[in-house]
Amino acid sequence: MKSLVIEDELETCRYICNGLKEAGHCVSHCDNGLDGLHRSLNESWDLIIVDRLLPGGVDGLSIVGKLRDLGKKTPVLIVSALTSTDERVRGLRQGGDDYISKPFAFAELLARVEALLRRADPAQVRTQLRIADLTLDLRTLQAVRGAVPIALQPRELRLLAYLMRNEGQVVTRTMLLEAVWDCHFDPQTNVIDVQISRLRTKVDKGFSPALIHTIRGVGYYLGERS
Amino acid sequence: MPAFPRNSSIATRLALGHGALLAALILVTSGVFYFGTVGVLDRSVDGKIVSISNRLLDTYQARPLGELVEEIDRELTDGIDSDTEIFLVTAPSGERVVGNLSQWPTQGLPTGRLLNREVIRDGRPSSARLIVRKLPKGGLLYVGRDLGEQRSIRALVWHALEVAAAVSLVLVVLGAWLFRHQLERRISGIRRTAHEIEAGNLDRRIAISGDDEFARLALDINRMLDRIEQLMNGVRQVSNAIAHDLRTPLGRVRARLDEALRRETTTAGLADAARTAIDGIDDLIVLFNKLLQIAKAESGMRAEALERVDLSRIVSDMGELYDAAAEERCVRLRVSGDDSVWTLGDHDLLASAVASLIDNAIKYAGPGSKVELTTHSGPQQVAIVVRDDGPGVPSEELPRLTQRFYRMDRARSQPGNGLGLAIVSAIATLHGGELQLLNAAPGLRASILLPRADAPQTERAAARVPAASG
Numbered sequence: 282m283k284s285l286v287i288e289d290e291l292e293t294c295r296y297i298c299n300g301l302k303e304a305g306h307c308v309s310h311c312d313n314g315l316d317g318l319h320r321s322l323n324e325s326w327d328l329i330i331v332d333r334l335l336p337g338g339v340d341g342l343s344i345v346g347k348l349r350d351l352g353k354k355t356p357v358l359i360v361s362a363l364t365s366t367d368e369r370v371r372g373l374r375q376g377g378d379d380y381i382s383k384p385f386a387f388a389e390l391l392a393r394v395e396a397l398l399r400r401a402d403p404a405q406v407r408t409q410l411r412i413a414d415l416t417l418d419l420r421t422l423q424a425v426r427g428a429v430p431i432a433l434q435p436r437e438l439r440l441l442a443y444l445m446r447n448e449g450q451v452v453t454r455t456m457l458l459e460a461v462w463d464c465h466f467d468p469q470t471n472v473i474d475v476q477i478s479r480l481r482t483k484v485d486k487g488f489s490p491a492l493i494h495t496i497r498g499v500g501y502y503l504g505e506r507s
Numbered sequence: 508m509p510a511f512p513r514n515s516s517i518a519t520r521l522a523l524g525h526g527a528l529l530a531a532l533i534l535v536t537s538g539v540f541y542f543g544t545v546g547v548l549d550r551s552v553d554g555k556i557v558s559i560s561n562r563l564l565d566t567y568q569a570r571p572l573g574e575l576v577e578e579i580d581r582e583l584t585d586g587i588d589s590d591t592e593i594f595l596v597t598a599p600s601g602e603r604v605v606g607n608l609s610q611w612p613t614q615g616l617p618t619g620r621l622l623n624r625e626v627i628r629d630g631r632p633s634s635a636r637l638i639v640r641k642l643p644k645g646g647l648l649y650v651g652r653d654l655g656e657q658r659s660i661r662a663l664v665w666h667a668l669e670v671a672a673a674v675s676l677v678l679v680v681l682g683a684w685l686f687r688h689q690l691e692r693r694i695s696g697i698r699r700t701a702h703e704i705e706a707g708n709l710d711r712r713i714a715i716s717g718d719d720e721f722a723r724l725a726l727d728i729n730r731m732l733d734r735i736e737q738l739m740n741g742v743r744q745v746s747n748a749i750a751h752d753l754r755t756p757l758g759r760v761r762a763r764l765d766e767a768l769r770r771e772t773t774t775a776g777l778a779d780a781a782r783t784a785i786d787g788i789d790d791l792i793v794l795f796n797k798l799l800q801i802a803k804a805e806s807g808m809r810a811e812a813l814e815r816v817d818l819s820r821i822v823s824d825m826g827e828l829y830d831a832a833a834e835e836r837c838v839r840l841r842v843s844g845d846d847s848v849w850t851l852g853d854h855d856l857l858a859s860a861v862a863s864l865i866d867n868a869i870k871y872a873g874p875g876s877k878v879e880l881t882t883h884s885g886p887q888q889v890a891i892v893v894r895d896d897g898p899g900v901p902s903e904e905l906p907r908l909t910q911r912f913y914r915m916d917r918a919r920s921q922p923g924n925g926l927g928l929a930i931v932s933a934i935a936t937l938h939g940g941e942l943q944l945l946n947a948a949p950g951l952r953a954s955i956l957l958p959r960a961d962a963p964q965t966e967r968a969a970a971r972v973p974a975a976s977g
Contacts, residue, residue, distance in 0.1 A: 364799075366855045386789075462824060466855050467796075472831070
């Protein structure tokens with residue numbers, strides 16, 4: 282994966298670049314807006330991570346805007362200390378694919394990056410999700426583990442579908458809050474953990490292998506390997 | 508009392524202007540009065556002189572001179588106006604035939620016209636108003652009035668007007684002075700308070716007396732001062748909070764890292780210290796974000812950030828978010844109430860306020876209790892009510908719940924930072940509403956009251972449902 286990081290703050294830049302390299306990305310970086318604009322337009326990238334406030338007369342949002350004006354569909358993750366809802370909305374309207382507020386945990390950033398890269402794959406329209414012996418039919422909204430139907434509430438169905446679509450990938454609590462509950466703030470309690478543990482009781486209890494796994498301090502993933 | 512420079516005092520200018528207006532009014536009134544009295548008197552005297560002379564002339568034309576003389580004698584002795592009347596008949600030779608003048612003008616007398624002349628009447632000099640008529644058979648007829656009485660009336664009127672003008676002038680000046688004094692007194696009260704506040708006594712307020720313009724202005728200013736003081740207290744509280752609630756965990760993190768650096772020799776031990784430090788810093792970030800959120804909510808919101816939001820939807824979303832947490836704590840969570848409850852606001856802020864109330868209710872109501880979420884739509888207001896039947900809160904503590912960093916003793920054992928209700932309250936205020944906390948006996952009833960908005964034509968709310976695609 283070829284990624285470009287446009288970030289003027291050295292420490293943050295290093296943090297992101299090292300993390301991405303460890304995750305197997307090939308990373309380049311720019312420390313100002315003008316270089317960032319040139320390189321993002323003139324080279325081909327799988328992913329661009331851009332800070333909003335940049336030196337060099339070009340800010341992050343205009344880089345995204347320019348990319349989209351020229352019809353480039355490169356996934357862009359905006360990183361910013363401007364955290365309010367309307368700033369986030371502005372970032373996404375301008376063409377950003379996701380928005381993450383500073384300070385952030387690298388695991389959160391990586392989870393979002395991977396979700397973006399998967400999204401960039403040609404979307405397959407699937408009506409049935411299947412992992413091991415767990416099946417979710419998206420038309421009838423029926424979940425079956427082995428041969429046993431599992432009774433799920435609508436919101437639990439959405440949660441399970443989201444986890445199954447991101448099979449084998451870590452999803453963070455924030456990502457779940459946004460995708461399943463349309464909740465763009467941090468309720469700062471363990472609501473998500475409790476939701477997951479209830480889902481786990483329904484999906485995993487009495488079955489083997491366990492499918493829903495917790496990654497301490499990061500989030501969850503659904504998959505066969507433990 | 509602070510002095511007003513004379514030339515820049517609006518009170519003086521107003522008072523002087525008012526005084527000038529009054530003086531002009533007095534002048535006009537006096538003029539009208541003067542001509543209405545003295546002028547009328549003059550005209551009536553003139554009329555009498557002319558009519559008497561006409562009558563006498565008519566009488567003489569028809570009868571012999573003797574009868575005219577008799578007539579004049581009668582006039583002079585009848586006691587009516589006899590102290591002011593002037594009559595004189597002279598022969599063609601110029602001698603007096605009858606009359607009460609001993610000396611009279613003879614030269615350059617136009618006949619048939621009213622004149623003012625000096626004469627000697629009954630041996631006394633007097634100013635007279637005269638008309639001289641030619642008699643048909645020669646000789647002249649003088650008819651007139653002594654003007655002495657009119658003069659004294661005129662003088663009397665003048666005098667009265669002068670006194671009246673002087674009194675009015677004194678009253679105007681006195682009024683102006685009183686007016687100015689009153690204005691200065693009222694304004695100096697406001698200025699004194701302003702100076703005191705400037706000097707740092709933020710709790711000073713303008714004394715309110717009566718219900719006039721100044722009282723209303725003072726009320727407005729006092730209200731503004733209340734708000735400023737409240738904001739200042741908020742700032743003070745936040746800085747105290749930063750001093751305490753941010754410094755303490757910072758110190759803890761620092762100490763832990765310091766200790767690890769000096770003592771820990773194993774990678775595992777260092778990693779453990781780093782993890783604890785990160786957790787501590789994450790808590791700090793949470794606290795920091797909450798403080799920012801309050802500051803943002805209290806500093807107001809741009810109008811374009813407002814959108815129509817359906818509170819019933821927010822409540823059911825948040826209810827579904829917390830249902831598992833409630834279940835885990837053996838709390839029954841029930842959502843009911845009106846559908847389609849609209850207000851203008853920020854979806855995420857309102858959702859976080861509702862989440863905060865639900866979180867509190869589940870946390871403090873305790874196992875086995877019941878938490879009800881309801882939405883109401885009234886004619887003017889809409890409401891979100893979160894009611895639990897837990898142990899509740901003593902009435903005297905209710906008003907303090909919304910203070911920043913305030914935590915009940917009972918709550919200290921629970922995770923939290925004492926900012927939740929302060930934020931909910933700030934969010935409600937930001938939306939032009941309020942947070943009401945009431946004892947529901949049993950339990951606590953927390954309501955967010957907001958202004959009602961009309962439902963949108965098309966249910967745009969559907970746009971907010973996110974696609975659950977990965």
